[in-house]
Amino acid sequence: MNLAVNNQSLMLALGLVLIALAIGWKEKLGIDKDMIIGVVRAVIQLFVVGYLLKSVFKVDNLWLTLTLILIIIFNAGYNAKQRSNGIPDALPISIGAILISTAVTLGVLMLAGAIKFIPAQMIPISGMIASNSMVAIGLCYRNLNAQFRQERQAVLEKLALGADLKDASKDILRDSIKTGMQPTIDGAKTVGIVSLPGMMSGLIFAGVDPVRAIKYQVMVTFMLLSATSIGSVLACYWAYKRFYNDQKQLLI
Amino acid sequence: MSLIELVDLGYHVDDTCILKEINLTIDRQEWVTIAGPSGSGKSTLVRIIASLLSKTSGELNFDDDPIELYDPISYRRRVSYSFQQPTLFGNTVQDNLQFPYDIRQMPFDRDRAVRGLEYVGLAASDLAKPVVDLSGGQRQRVALLRNVMIYPEVLILDEVTAGLDEANKAFVWSMIRHFNEDDGLTIIAITHDQAEIAAASRLITLTAGKIDAGGAS
Numbered sequence: 001m002n003l004a005v006n007n008q009s010l011m012l013a014l015g016l017v018l019i020a021l022a023i024g025w026k027e028k029l030g031i032d033k034d035m036i037i038g039v040v041r042a043v044i045q046l047f048v049v050g051y052l053l054k055s056v057f058k059v060d061n062l063w064l065t066l067t068l069i070l071i072i073i074f075n076a077g078y079n080a081k082q083r084s085n086g087i088p089d090a091l092p093i094s095i096g097a098i099l100i101s102t103a104v105t106l107g108v109l110m111l112a113g114a115i116k117f118i119p120a121q122m123i124p125i126s127g128m129i130a131s132n133s134m135v136a137i138g139l140c141y142r143n144l145n146a147q148f149r150q151e152r153q154a155v156l157e158k159l160a161l162g163a164d165l166k167d168a169s170k171d172i173l174r175d176s177i178k179t180g181m182q183p184t185i186d187g188a189k190t191v192g193i194v195s196l197p198g199m200m201s202g203l204i205f206a207g208v209d210p211v212r213a214i215k216y217q218v219m220v221t222f223m224l225l226s227a228t229s230i231g232s233v234l235a236c237y238w239a240y241k242r243f244y245n246d247q248k249q250l251l252i
Numbered sequence: 253m254s255l256i257e258l259v260d261l262g263y264h265v266d267d268t269c270i271l272k273e274i275n276l277t278i279d280r281q282e283w284v285t286i287a288g289p290s291g292s293g294k295s296t297l298v299r300i301i302a303s304l305l306s307k308t309s310g311e312l313n314f315d316d317d318p319i320e321l322y323d324p325i326s327y328r329r330r331v332s333y334s335f336q337q338p339t340l341f342g343n344t345v346q347d348n349l350q351f352p353y354d355i356r357q358m359p360f361d362r363d364r365a366v367r368g369l370e371y372v373g374l375a376a377s378d379l380a381k382p383v384v385d386l387s388g389g390q391r392q393r394v395a396l397l398r399n400v401m402i403y404p405e406v407l408i409l410d411e412v413t414a415g416l417d418e419a420n421k422a423f424v425w426s427m428i429r430h431f432n433e434d435d436g437l438t439i440i441a442i443t444h445d446q447a448e449i450a451a452a453s454r455l456i457t458l459t460a461g462k463i464d465a466g467g468a469s
Contacts, residue, residue, distance in 0.1 A: 154339040160302055161399065162329030163355040247306050248324040 057120045065119045069126045073098050076134035083138035084239075085145050093238045094137055101133045101230035102126055105223050114219050125223070128199075132224045133231035136180035140236050143176040148243050148252050155250055165248055169240045176240075180232030184224050191221060255280040255438055256301060256406070261310035263296055263461075270296050271461045274310065280405075283432050283439040285452035292458040294442045298408045301440065302333035329356075332404035336411040338395030340383040345369070345394055348383065352401045361401070368397045372427060389420030396424065400431060407431060409441040413448070421445075 017039050024031045056064055077095030084090030106115075106126065115121045148155065151172055158168035166173075191197055192214070196204070199220045203213035245251055254277040261274040271293045278284050286294050299305045300312065303324050312319045319327065340348050349365040366376040372393040374381075386394060392412060399407060409428065413421040425448070431437040443449060457464040 153335070154341065156304060157335055157339050158341070158351070158355075160304060160328060160333035160335070161352055161355065162325055162332070163351075164325050167355045245306075247303065249304055249306065 053119075053123065056123065060119055062117075065117075065122055068119075068123055069102070072123070072127050072130050073102055076130040080134045080137040080141070080235075084141040087141060087145070087239050088242045090141065090239065093235055094134075097137055097231045097234035097238065098130050098133045100234055101227045102129045104230055105129050105227045108226070109219070109223060128220065129223060129227040132184060133227045136184065136228035136232045137235040139183070140176045140180040140232050141239065143179040144172065144236065144239055144243070147172040147175060148250075152250065152252055159248065159250065165241060165244055168250075169243070173236050173240055176236045177229075177232045180236070181225075181228050184228040188221050188225060191217065254278060255282075255315060257311070257313040258301075259311040259313070261300070261307050261312060263293070263300060263305065263308050269461055271300075271307075274463060276456065276463065278438060278440065281432065281436045281438055282454065283441070283452075284454050284456060285449060286440065286442045286456045286458065287444070287449050287452075288458035288464075293461040294458050295410055297458065298333065298410060298440060298442060301406075302331055302408050303327050304333065329402070330404055331406040331408065332399045333408040334396055334399045334410065334412050336414055338391060338398075340386070340391060340394060343382055344379065345374070345381050345383060345386070346379040348394055348398045349379070349401055351398060356402065358402075364401065365397075368401065372397060373423065389416055389423070392416060392420070392424060393427070396427060400437070403435060403437065406438040406440065409439065411442050411444060413443070413445065 017035070021032055021035060023029075024035060056068060074095060076098050077091060080094035080098065081090040084094070087093075106122070106129065109115045109125070110117060115125055148169075155168050155172070187195075187197075192200075197217055197220065200210075200213045200217035203216055204210050243251055256276075256278040258274050258276040261271065261276075262269070263271040274297065286298065288294050296305060300307050303319060303322075314322065314327065314331070341351055342348065346360075346365070349368070350360045353360045362379075365379060369375060369378055374390065374393070383391070383394070396412065407428070413424050416424065428439060428441070432439045441448075449455060
């Protein structure tokens with residue numbers, strides 16, 4: 001491996017933050033305090049995670065690995081819920097959708113022999129899956145809220161004609177699932193052309209042959225498509241019913 | 253025997269009373285016109301009858317049973333509500349006339365749709381017409397047809413002729429008269445139109461959430 005980052009080079013790289021701070025100060029952006037807090041938090045959080053992962057990888061215990069994966073899923077669910085803007089039961093819906101999307105995707109990857117059940121592989125991959133699922137579900141919630149308000153009259157008319165909740169919400173559901181998946185689809189289209197994504201860049205950085213590195217990236221692309229589609233579909237199908245009451249009336 | 257019966261029906265949101273002590277019976281195939289100033293609760297009343305809102309007090313009986321006993325979806329297929337400025341769904345006229353069949357998982361009755369279109373002054377070829385190309389009057393006719401593609405028992409009309417010119421108004425009312433007289437539909441129609449109010453066979457006037465004393469004729 002030809003990785004050359006050490007504590008000294010990190011200290012020198014801190015100069016880059018000083019450039020950002022200088023720009024903020026010169027342009028009177030008023031973000032100096034935020035930036036310093038951000039940098040300090042990032043450094044502390046990453047060091048803590050780094051040491052934590054190091055010990056978890058060393059212990060290599062099934063239950064500890066599963067616990068960490070569940071913590072990642074809970075945090076992702078909690079963050080997705082924050083974007084729900086008051087959709088009832090958004091926390092269990094988000095956690096359920098992320099849990100299933102992560103489990104199915106990890107399961108397929110393991111069955112295919114692409115990854116092994118070892119913490120060094122399971123934890124980072126779970127994090128990637130859960131975070132993408134989280135972003136997709138957040139977008140779904142935002143779209144559901146916006147569309148139910150925008151299409152309120154059409155939904156009411158469909159209900160008035162005797163449509164069930166699914167028929168009355170079908171267009172909104174379809175649009176929301178699409179919105180959740182769109183960034184991953186766009187990412188898949190431009191991968192390698194616009195960006196060299198994290199997984200691939202990391203491997204190349206670590207000295208892995210680029211041809212071998214792209215195979216991992218192809219796997220990541222497949223897995224993110226699966227995770228965001230499962231997460232979006234489940235979250236949308238569980239969440240849309242919360243826009244209605246027991247009498248099947250629109251609550252907005 | 254009355255088809256719809258409202259007993260001391262009330263509706264309030266938090267502390268605001270929208271409707272109170274509404275007592276009303278409507279017989280099968282009756283035509284009831286509801287009038288009253290803006291904000292008097294007319295639309296709220298008919299939305300409660302259409303099961304798009306739930307009363308907060310009193311009783312609402314349909315066909316001798318409390319509304320609570322009905323599944324809201326099947327009830328709305330019997331008591332259909334038509335909006336003032338209807339939204340047409342999908343892209344074409346057919347998308348709209350097919351919707352009532354789709355939600356019942358029934359095959360689309362094209363012949364009936366064509367007969368309906370011809371009756372309202374459109375042609376079979378208009379099935380493929382984009383909804384954005386319809387005039388205001390045509391939109392209202394297609395929306396009304398959509399409500400009656402599969403006949404309900406009650407048709408609730410919320411100012412469906414507002415904004416239409418006299419010719420279109422007359423046409424829409426002749427359509428509704430046909431549904432009422434020839435096909436036996438019960439009609440509940442909200443209107444602000446003085447001519448329609450004057451011609452009403454049974455008029456209910458609402459003021460500040462109550463039926464006017466002597467306002468029911």
